[in-house]
Amino acid sequence: MSEFSNRVAAQRRVLQIVNSREWNGERLFGLSRNAIDRFAGSNNLDPTSGLLKLIESASSKLFFLANKSQEQVSEEYEALSADVAHIADELEIELRSF
Amino acid sequence: MHIYAFGSICRGEIDSNSDLDILVIGGEYPAQYDPAIYSVYSYERVRELWKEGNPFAWHLFLESRLLFASDGRDFLHSIDQPAPYKNYANDCEKFFSLFREARAALNTASRSIVFELSTIFLSIRNIATCFSLGVSNHPDFSRNSAIRMGSESVPLCDRVYRVLERARVLCTRGRGQEITSDELKAAQESLDAVYHWMNQLVERARAHERV
Numbered sequence: 001m002s003e004f005s006n007r008v009a010a011q012r013r014v015l016q017i018v019n020s021r022e023w024n025g026e027r028l029f030g031l032s033r034n035a036i037d038r039f040a041g042s043n044n045l046d047p048t049s050g051l052l053k054l055i056e057s058a059s060s061k062l063f064f065l066a067n068k069s070q071e072q073v074s075e076e077y078e079a080l081s082a083d084v085a086h087i088a089d090e091l092e093i094e095l096r097s098f
Numbered sequence: 099m100h101i102y103a104f105g106s107i108c109r110g111e112i113d114s115n116s117d118l119d120i121l122v123i124g125g126e127y128p129a130q131y132d133p134a135i136y137s138v139y140s141y142e143r144v145r146e147l148w149k150e151g152n153p154f155a156w157h158l159f160l161e162s163r164l165l166f167a168s169d170g171r172d173f174l175h176s177i178d179q180p181a182p183y184k185n186y187a188n189d190c191e192k193f194f195s196l197f198r199e200a201r202a203a204l205n206t207a208s209r210s211i212v213f214e215l216s217t218i219f220l221s222i223r224n225i226a227t228c229f230s231l232g233v234s235n236h237p238d239f240s241r242n243s244a245i246r247m248g249s250e251s252v253p254l255c256d257r258v259y260r261v262l263e264r265a266r267v268l269c270t271r272g273r274g275q276e277i278t279s280d281e282l283k284a285a286q287e288s289l290d291a292v293y294h295w296m297n298q299l300v301e302r303a304r305a306h307e308r309v
Contacts, residue, residue: 035270
């Protein structure tokens with residue numbers, strides 16, 4: 001459960017960063033693939049843009065963690081959690097120039 | 099490899115918000131299956147869930163249907179039933195905490211409104227499911243478990259409940275109409291009542307644990 005709560009908090013941070021910007025279309029509703037596709041379509045984002053790649057990367061790392069074994073997770077979880085935090089930092093930088 | 103259907107399709111409760119829930123159980127970690135489409139678990143992780151008496155283990159044990167088995171046997175129903183679910187009070191408390199965090203985010207003018215409302219729906223549904231499995235002994239794994247508790251159901255009018263449910267579908271499946279500012283206001287005004295309902299479930303779960 002604490003890992004579950006951490007994943008929710010990590011999602012919240014990524015969404016807060018993306019949604020801190022004023023978008024012409026809809027905001028990002030979640031980190032599921034369909035929610036990301038909807039956000040990209042609504043804002044006419046280039047599917048190959050750095051911004052979308054970072055969002056997709058955060059999404060896949062969070063979903064990957066959800067189904068991992070507890071034993072497998074301990075070290076890998078920390079590494080992937082750090083990756084998501086790093087992606088969030090990169091998103092902040094990316095959005096400054098967007 | 100084993101493939102199971104679970105969730106609403108196994109209860110015959112299909113509506114426009116329903117998805118097809120498919121569980122794939124494979125070797126070490128069956129990475130070739132897309133986790134965005136399937137719930138993908140290793141045998142090791144499934145055994146851990148069984149050993150923990152995790153609510154998801156009980157959900158699968160009670161409501162899954164085998165679709166495919168590479169070895170011809172029904173894996174989930176050939177192992178013992180999951181351990182008793184003992185962690186219900188902690189789980190109820192943690193979903194209450196999840197609710198409070200989402201409510202606090204909304205109160206500080208979060209711009210991720212759909213995500214926060216979706217998290218509130220998730221916390222409401224999950225606390226009801228954990229309570230039904232751990233305390234009332236009538237497990238209810240449906241998406242609407244919180245409104246199927248009779249007089250103990252979550253104190254939300256249908257309109258607000260559907261707004262929260264829609265937020266969940268927007269967040270997880272990217273489908274549906276965006277939440278309007280009026281709908282957000284109505285939802286926020288209802289959250290105090292939800293807070294007290296959840297607090298009461300946590301207290302009852304704690305009391306049940308002491309018996």
